[in-house]
Amino acid sequence: MNAEAVVGVLKVGVVAALAVIPALFLPLPAMSGPQEVDDLRGLLAPDELLRPEAMLGALISIEVDREIEADALVEELGRLSAWRTRRDVALDHLAVLYVDLDLVFNSGDRGEQALQLEDLEERISDAEGRVKILGDRGRALRQRIEASRRRLVALSLRADQLAGMLPAHTDSLTGVWDVRFIPTRESGVFTIFQNGTLITGEYVLDGGWHGSLQGTVVGGKIFLERIDAVKGRFADLSGRIDSAGLGIRGTWNERDLTANRATEGSWVATKRRRGTTAP
Structure with a gap:
């Protein structure tokens, strides 16, 4: 959903809902496991009977957030798939360089060996650096994906809480x-x-x-x-x-x-x- 769509939905009666349901719209916690999800359930316990109109406005806002988060998750999963391809290519390239290094190192031609070894060591260092950078990027991608999944769980819990109050x-x-x-x-x-x-x-x-x-x-x-x-x-x-x-x-x-x-x-x-x- 584009930004204009989000703004449009939030303008249609949702502002009033935010005013009467403050606990339901606190910032999403940075959850790391089931315990945090249980804590969120406690946070959402209703203190008073709310108007159905307000709850419905809050629900539509949550649905917008869910759609935005789900779209973002799909994009991140696509990036992870592309990253895996680049990682495999980099690892294959590094493996080939290691094989070449062993062959040159074990060859009997000492005259040409030194120059070849120097060149291979430099190429291997560059390849190892690329593998490390890709590893760091993959780790960051996986962390973002897990965070997105937790946010979707939290939004589902919020929607579940409101639906149960209707x-x-x-x-x-x-x-x-x-x-x-x-x-x-x-x-x-x-x-x-x-x-x-x-x-x-x-x-x-x-x-x-x-x-x-x-x-x-x-x-x-x-x-x-x-x-x-x-x-x-x-x-x-x-x-x-x-x-x-x-x-x-x-x-x-x-x-x-x-x-x-x-x-x-x-x-x-x-x-x-x-x-x-x-x-």
């Missing part, structure tokens, strides 16, 4: 929903708050799409308008809620019919239960 009534759509659109294959998160028949919320989708939701729910059917933070009124969604109140299946229609992509299709949403986080 209303558990099956007749309410209030909560966090994992969504998927077909045929565009977009996926992301809806945070929805239901007040009677009125629906409000926010969303974050793959590729940096984010914005707000508004609509109604009547007779087991939901009607939503997706309002993009950049393009404005973007698409209309309708769907049928399952009997358990935990799943939605429906259709969507994009308002921009000139777009060079699919402008209609189907969508599915699954409500996260207490104690669960993003898949």
Whole structure:
């Protein structure tokens, strides 16, 4: 997700959430093991009953942080893969130089041996230096990757804590929903708050799409308008809620019919239960 997308999401109702949930947004600790994760659980223990709207705003902010961190982790893993290739090449080159050194050192031609040995020793020193530098870079990469993984665990714990504090009534759509659109294959998160028949919320989708939701729910059917933070009124969604109140299946229609992509299709949403986080 780009920087503009992050700023846009954080502007949509999240500032208020930060004001009422200070403990949930303390700087992430530099965790080094399971004990630190347990300590974080203690930090997140709620002291008071919070408004669902505030918790949903906090959840959408955490989802943005999770997406940013996950993207950063993918990039670091890519760098680690490239580093392994460079390391193997450097080690192979150094091994060849060692073989050449043994051959020259054990040769019987003492006249030419001294010059060859001096040249090989210099090349080996340079190669050993490159291997050491690569080793230091690999160590730093692995440390960053482990730190990123720990941050993802911490963000998941925060999301889990907030999700567990949301209303558990099956007749309410209030909560966090994992969504998927077909045929565009977009996926992301809806945070929805239901007040009677009125629906409000926010969303974050793959590729940096984010914005707000508004609509109604009547007779087991939901009607939503997706309002993009950049393009404005973007698409209309309708769907049928399952009997358990935990799943939605429906259709969507994009308002921009000139777009060079699919402008209609189907969508599915699954409500996260207490104690669960993003898949």
